Amino acid sequence: MTEPRPAEPDSRRDGSLTRVARDARPFLRARTGTVLRLAGWSLLEFVQTFLGGYGVARALDHGFLAGRPLTGLLWLAVAAVAVLPAQLATRGVFGRLADLVEPLRDGLVRRAVSRALAGALAHPAGTTARSLSQVTHQSEIARDGWAGLVLTLRSFVFTVAGAVAGLLALEPRLLLIVLPPLILGAALFLATLLPMAARQRDYLTADEAYAAHAGKAAADLRDIAAAGAADRTVAESRALADEQVRAARSLARWSGVRVVALAVCGRFPPLLLLLGAPWLLRNGLTPGALVGALTYLTQALAPAVQALMTMLSTVGGRLLVVLDRFTDAPPPPAADDRPPSVPPVRGSAPVAELRAVTFAYGPAAHPVLDRLSLTVAPGEHLAVVGPSGSGKSTLAAVIAGVERPTAGAVRWHGRPVRPADATSVRVLLPQHAYVFTGSLRDNLRYLRPAAGDRDLAAMIDALGLDPLLSRLGSLDAPLEPDRLSQGERQLVALGRAYVAAPPLIVLDEATSRLDPAAETRAELAFAALPGALVVVAHRLSSARRADRILVMDGPRTCCGTSAELLRTSALYRDLAGLWEPDEEPRTSGEPDGRPRENGLKSSPPPSLF
Numbered sequence: 001m002t003e004p005r006p007a008e009p010d011s012r013r014d015g016s017l018t019r020v021a022r023d024a025r026p027f028l029r030a031r032t033g034t035v036l037r038l039a040g041w042s043l044l045e046f047v048q049t050f051l052g053g054y055g056v057a058r059a060l061d062h063g064f065l066a067g068r069p070l071t072g073l074l075w076l077a078v079a080a081v082a083v084l085p086a087q088l089a090t091r092g093v094f095g096r097l098a099d100l101v102e103p104l105r106d107g108l109v110r111r112a113v114s115r116a117l118a119g120a121l122a123h124p125a126g127t128t129a130r131s132l133s134q135v136t137h138q139s140e141i142a143r144d145g146w147a148g149l150v151l152t153l154r155s156f157v158f159t160v161a162g163a164v165a166g167l168l169a170l171e172p173r174l175l176l177i178v179l180p181p182l183i184l185g186a187a188l189f190l191a192t193l194l195p196m197a198a199r200q201r202d203y204l205t206a207d208e209a210y211a212a213h214a215g216k217a218a219a220d221l222r223d224i225a226a227a228g229a230a231d232r233t234v235a236e237s238r239a240l241a242d243e244q245v246r247a248a249r250s251l252a253r254w255s256g257v258r259v260v261a262l263a264v265c266g267r268f269p270p271l272l273l274l275l276g277a278p279w280l281l282r283n284g285l286t287p288g289a290l291v292g293a294l295t296y297l298t299q300a301l302a303p304a305v306q307a308l309m310t311m312l313s314t315v316g317g318r319l320l321v322v323l324d325r326f327t328d329a330p331p332p333p334a335a336d337d338r339p340p341s342v343p344p345v346r347g348s349a350p351v352a353e354l355r356a357v358t359f360a361y362g363p364a365a366h367p368v369l370d371r372l373s374l375t376v377a378p379g380e381h382l383a384v385v386g387p388s389g390s391g392k393s394t395l396a397a398v399i400a401g402v403e404r405p406t407a408g409a410v411r412w413h414g415r416p417v418r419p420a421d422a423t424s425v426r427v428l429l430p431q432h433a434y435v436f437t438g439s440l441r442d443n444l445r446y447l448r449p450a451a452g453d454r455d456l457a458a459m460i461d462a463l464g465l466d467p468l469l470s471r472l473g474s475l476d477a478p479l480e481p482d483r484l485s486q487g488e489r490q491l492v493a494l495g496r497a498y499v500a501a502p503p504l505i506v507l508d509e510a511t512s513r514l515d516p517a518a519e520t521r522a523e524l525a526f527a528a529l530p531g532a533l534v535v536v537a538h539r540l541s542s543a544r545r546a547d548r549i550l551v552m553d554g555p556r557t558c559c560g561t562s563a564e565l566l567r568t569s570a571l572y573r574d575l576a577g578l579w580e581p582d583e584e585p586r587t588s589g590e591p592d593g594r595p596r597e598n599g600l601k602s603s604p605p606p607s608l609f
């Protein structure tokens, strides 16, 4: 039950501290001035500690024990007055502390927000709780913990330095007695830091595993009883509880080591000093120096050690855990550097595939898609047409993984759709373009932050963004969404998708506000990209550019080239006639007067929008 756990691999054990230290170094380097100013103020604490013991020693040796009480009182007064500059130091230290603490909090909040934004693209539902906690609670814990640690550590360093300098001034041999237990205790304490952090993590993990199991068992009680799995469930719970007990005992053992370290550090030096006093006095130590040394050990060193160790074992642990949370999972890399998370299974695997997909907006609603099967091959250009309300946008959303089918399956690159893969697989552009306040460059690189000037120039050339760029002045000029026309907004959104160039681009009437020439230019540019293109078309010219056209009539669909559909689909003929009377011959119906495909008559033509 209490068998020692095997040692953890170094990589895991050192992970948190290494990661946090890696980020801490540049942070501190950039604030060397602040750290030096803090140290400057803290020197007053050094002086206070030094005079505290030295004054007492001199008061005894040169004053009271030498029959000069006035001198003794004077030295005591010097020791007491030294407290005043130390109070001044506290004021100065708190002033500088803000320069070291607030930037940490700001940096953490910035990191949490940018990670949340990046995460929201990859996991729309998954990042909110953690991000919120990081922006509010965790960044405040880190700020308070960091402030406490800086204060305590600084005080410890200057107090110990003051005490050691005082002991040296009184009698260097005192250090022979005082330093060994101090160093031993500190080393013992430091040795407990990493194992204790690991045990703390084990304990938390075991606790979470037990809670998760208990919660699941409670929710599945009926199934467990029905399947006769009660014994197994109890055995699993027992194993998890045992694991938790093991972790708690291990943690307690290390806490015991820490108490010993504290005792060695804080209590042993005065004890050893008292034990060694006869020898020291015999060898020339004055009584005043002995009392002065005891003053250092009991009034300065012991409290400083106690404060530091308490701080490190409580706030320090928490600070490390919280900072590790900010550093453990780096934000998803820029699209450029990101390996495609859904690599194609085979060269010919469809980018997107719908297998007998049914979709309805509610349990009682009529399905918008009904057992629709469709494949979009790599590099293919597919147009989707149909009357208003026939389900084109719904289909676009389903292909893009934004809506989940009620029945059937959607696959990307031969694999089931995973929200985490969304940003690396597709871009879906709706009719209403999303443009945010910032620069044009920010807007265009939004989906691929690593895009360079050459990528942007190629896109501007391909899509015809030059007039907009000239109007704005430069890529870095501020862009106010309200001052853009609907068409310009669509161009910016199209540019963003073009720069990202994922394997699948779905344009849901994303060019509806462009004039026909601009639309043609944009669609041809997208079609020339290596990825697949699905366009919800609102012009015949747009549909005719595609390799295939999917005609939607509610749940009924048919698919083919424009020429095929003109022959086989009455609805397509109607749409063609309605869209471009001059471009496509409008067919008035089957010669024999039979009802047309999908049960629609040719007249009147269905409304498009």
Ligand SMILES: Nc1ncnc2c1ncn2[C@@H]1O[C@H](COP(=O)(O)OP(=O)(O)OP(=O)(O)O)[C@@H](O)[C@H]1O
Binding pocket: 361, 368, 386, 387, 388, 389, 390, 391, 392, 393, 394, 395, 608, 609
């Ligand atoms: N969020 C929704 N909740 C309920 N019903 C919806 C929702 N969105 C669309 N619908 C319905 O689903 C059907 C298909 O809508 P969809 O927007 O996909 O059609 P569409 O062909 O894109 O239309 P349009 O060309 O007018 O944009 C319509 O009957 C519509 O009313």
